[in-house]
Amino acid sequence: MPEKRPPGRDDLRGGDAKRARSNQGPPAAGGAPSKAPSQATDIQQKIAEARAKAEAARARIQGRASGGNGVASPAPAASPPPPPPPGGGGRANLEAIKARVAAASAAANATARPRTASPLPPQRSPPQHPPPPPRDAGDGDFRARGGLGVGLHPALLADSQQQDGRAKARPVAAPKLATAAANRRDGSPASKPGRQLDLAAPGADELKGSPYFDPSIGGGGASGRGRHPRQLVFHQKGKFIQQANALRRQAALEAMKKRIAESARKVGLDEDNEKAFLVQNVPEVEWWDEGLVGGPAYPEAPQDARIEADDSIITVYVQHPVLMAPPQEKNAPAPKAMYLTKTEQAKLRRQRRMADHKEQQAKIRLGLEPPPPPKVKKSNLMRVLGEQAVKDPTAVEARVNREIAERRAAHEAGNEARKLSREQRAEKTARNQDRDAARGIHVSVYRVESLAFARHRYLVDVNAKEHGLTGVTILHPRFSLVVVEGGAHGIRQYRKLMLNRIRWTENAQPRGGGEAGGREAEAAWLRGVDEGGELKDLGFNRCTLVWEGEERERAFRRWGSRVCETDAEAKEALGRARMENFWTLAKTAVAA
Template identity: 35%
Template sequence: MQKELAEKWKKIPLSNKGTSSTNVVSSQGGSKEENKFSNAAGIQRTPPNIPPAASSAKTVGMIDPAKYEAVKRAQELAAKMGFRQDTEFAPLINLFPGQLPPDAAALQKPAKAPVLRLDAFGREIDEHGNVVNISKPSSLSTLKVNINKQKKDAFQIHKPELEVDPEKNPHFDPRMGIDKTKLLRPKRMSFQFVEEGKWSKDAEIIKLKSQFGEAQAKEHKAKQAQLAKAKAEPNINPNLIEVSERVITKEKPKESIPEVEWWDVPLLRSGDYADIADGSTIEDRVKMEKITMYVEHPRPIEPPAEPAPPQPQPLKLTKKEQKKLRTQRRLAKEKERQEMIRQGLIEPPKPKVKMSNLMKVLGSEATQDPTKLEMEIRTAAAEREQAHVDRNIARKLTPAERREKKERKLFDDPNTLETIVSVYKINDLSHPKNRFKVDINAQENRLTGCAVISEGFSVVVVEGGSKSIKRYGKLMLRRIDWAAKLENEDEEEDDDEEKPPNKCVLVWQGSVAKPCFNRFFIHDCRTEAAARKVFFDAGVGHYWELAANFVDDQI
């Protein structure tokens, strides 16, 4: 088997499949099987009577220069694999470059090693003394980071031209919009590291929401932010409450009173009220052609203050939904308590033993010492009852807290931010009992204003919140009996001097930007001019005019 395989390895390099049949020479030596194999494969054999040198020269002359290297590699491979080298083809490998064809000699490597020659300056020179220019090898990095950096530096982005001249660029189409921001490569997102303790804080806030609600969670979050700010700035006291900047709305300047109102200007012929005072006829004073059947609406006046934004309406739940939420909240609280007991954070509750379930809970232990067991059961029941009372006392508000809660319910109304004013007209306020009620109720409801008593009638003006104004209105219009007479009043009054019944009416009620009085006080004025002066000094003289000109239809 080795002999046949060696013969095949010798024959394969000498195959000349591309040549015609005229170049093939049949072998004269060897066995019939070898001749048959050689003729079938088209292999050229050397006659045995030809000397080796002549046969090798003749063989080299027949082999193409391009196939010489293939022949040599095949022989070297056979030698490495341990096959016997045939003396017939040995001279082919050991030929000198001069004996090979010119193409084959060019493929051979130089026999001598290159010699390094340097001049006096340390430069490399050749055999003739000429300086050899050797390009320095570029230092290429094999790290992926450096390779990506070199690619990024070599990559150039052609930015779009902002302004293109159509005359210089004949291919410019103004209809094609170029967005340079889309053509440019966007910035690569950098790492965004999470601050330490962020997830634990979020988990704590979610837990507070599930336990106590949204308000408690917001308060806890604000407290944490305040503590973090205090840690960042150690000089700040964390217990201080930060006060926001007060926003002061500027009042609009009041317009001056014109000589002639704008709605009367088109009707007057001379544009002055002096013509009306003359004794001339109406046709001479007024332009009758301007009076038509159409109604001209006055110019709308802007309010003195901006209206308050509407408060968010709370979600109203039905009784069934409230019970369902309460059940879910209690179940979640009980599960959390059981989990803490399971983890050993809190002590498990003692078994609730009563006289009714004594035998069911304790069983045989109840018969050993019944007297001692009964005392223990009664002591545990007394402790539970006392714990219940203590919890109720702990939840009970202190007197100061109850007073604060009552004042908050009475006077703190978040729906109204402006000040509400009510003007009342009373025929007679001389009764001391009624005067005391008017004064003390205004002070208790924290109202400001005044009560002016004059000869003809009295005027009461109060300013405050909506709830206080509503309670004071019930006092003035319902509770006080204005028709009651004094006990020491002279019963021998003349029947001819019948006075109209004493009563109180609401003249006007509305809202203003800010109150005009500091407190509530009562003025006794002898004349109407003195009463009018009290209101004009406060800047609300129109309140007196409203009350003086008011006519009640029921009187």
């Protein structure tokens, strides 16, 4: 069992570490008699350690004082520790090792030059971290310091020296660590000279022997040929002037072609000639049979077709298309109610009124409603008010007349309360028109020989807006075209208007001195009177239904009209809705 020391002895001797336990073996056989010599040995070792620390501090102070000259003053050699007594054992060896380590640390601190040259008061700083390595005189501060003024690792210093490529680099001093085991590693792998790479360019013989060598693109040293400068090549005089003149002639020719085509469209040559109605030739092979025929024409025998070949588009696989709801189902009319005879209608009304009367009587019995006053009429006057009618018949008759007037006023007030306002009627009409258009969009095209009468134009325009229809009216000097689209009910009512209700041969004097505005007022063929003020004869005027059918969605957003002086303008107006073919169809239509 190791002996205990009295507390506070280490502070008196200047030591800060506890007595180390010996690993050499059991204590000496001397036991109690060797206690006094061991205490004297401990005192001597502590004194040696204190002297070594004092010498190390003195060496650091002298090094800082001489740091401005760049040469560190040599530190005096620390006094070697006294030899251990022969009877100390393993503890004496441990104390001797500690003394040598302290002396080595003092020598390392004395040789290292500090960063600042200003002298500082002596202070005790235990060497917890290894000191930074000395800076080289030829390198900058960025070579010897880190980001926060901390010395770089020796391995990093060696790498930086190799990258700089300096031939005569001073060896980097390895730091003196606090343990003897760490000081045994004399050299690091980074400080050893590395293997240099041969960066010399290959010779001409070596390049020519390579399988990837191309003498046509090689330099003068590899291919043996020098690089010859390119000679100047001058253009002939007038070359670019001729090119510019050719471009101008081509642009003038294109502009002339455009003017000819534009004038032809204005005159109407492209509409009246027979080329617009020619049918294209039937192709030798239809596009849907090209994959099966495999040639420019159909084969004479069916066996020659590519039906059972390996590369045929016909296979054993069956393609099942996605089932879609038939579009005609949403256009089917709703089933109509069964018609009843007069007797059946009277019977249903009598049963319904009887049920309502019984319900009212039950509410009166329960006290939920007050009983209604007696309904006195002139026919039951004497039966309801017998005695009063006999006493004062004039007053009773006036009372009956007043009650009759009150009942009539209440009935009319109820009707007015249930009557829809103007805004409500408009909303209901729009709702019905949208419901009608949701079942399917119908299109009808009409040709009118003349719309010179302003009243005709008004009826065509206002009725289309009232029925919620969209489309356009093309006003042309030869004839007018009306294209309308909307629900089935609106198109049906508009067809009755155009074909039956309007009297197209009627004409009258304009009201208010004017009948049109804007571009319509400028066109003489849109006036109901001629230049002399006489009414125009509209006996030839009539309306013809050119085409009617269904479409998937509306092509126009609103209803409007447009004045077109030429066929090109009319086709352009209809081309926005992709209906320009209606103009060609209307030109060939025969009035009924």
